[in-house]
Amino acid sequence: MADEQGRVFREAWIAGVRKHYPGEPKLGYVTPWDETPEWERQAAAAVYRQVRDFVAISGGHTSKLTREQKGRFVAICWIAQIHKHIESPKASYVADWEDLPEWQRQTDADIFEAIE
Numbered sequence: 001m002a003d004e005q006g007r008v009f010r011e012a013w014i015a016g017v018r019k020h021y022p023g024e025p026k027l028g029y030v031t032p033w034d035e036t037p038e039w040e041r042q043a044a045a046a047v048y049r050q051v052r053d054f055v056a057i058s059g060g061h062t063s064k065l066t067r068e069q070k071g072r073f074v075a076i077c078w079i080a081q082i083h084k085h086i087e088s089p090k091a092s093y094v095a096d097w098e099d100l101p102e103w104q105r106q107t108d109a110d111i112f113e114a115i116e
Contacts, residue, residue, distance in 0.1 A: 005052075006045035007033045012114035013044075016107030043081035050077045051115040062116055070116070071109035072097050078108075 010033045017029045033041070051074065055062045062070070075097055082093045097105065 002045040002049075003041070005048040006041045008114065009044035009048040009111060010036060010041075012111040013107060015114075016110040017103070019110070020103035020106040022103060039085040043078065043085055046081055047074060047077040047111075048115055051112055055116050062112075067109040067113075068105070070112035071105050071107075074108040074112050075100065075105075 014030050014032075017025045021029065036044075054073065065073075079094045082089050086093065100108075
């Protein structure tokens with residue numbers, strides 16, 4: 001179950017990167033699920049569950065959120081996972097929403113909507 005949830009998250013991430021990233025994305029951004037590091041698989045599954053639970057607890061009313069609000073939720077959940085799995089992450093790994101590139105913001109919103 002967790003593997004499948006993480007895979008859905010990862011596939012939405014890859015689709016978003018391919019759609020929104022300007023130019024050719026770094027290989028690490030589009031690494032297939034089977035080649036994704038274990039910590040990242042765990043983080044993807046955890047954020048999937050957080051979004052799913054948020055949608056359920058909200059009675060489905062997350063459909064009324066803006067794309068930005070949806071993306072922000074994914075971003076903050078991901079940052080918590082980075083802190084869980086990486087002792088001293090690079091600043092770019094835990095950047096606030098305002099500091100994320102536009103392609104990443106759009107991709108995070110796409111991930112929320114794919115799970116929703």
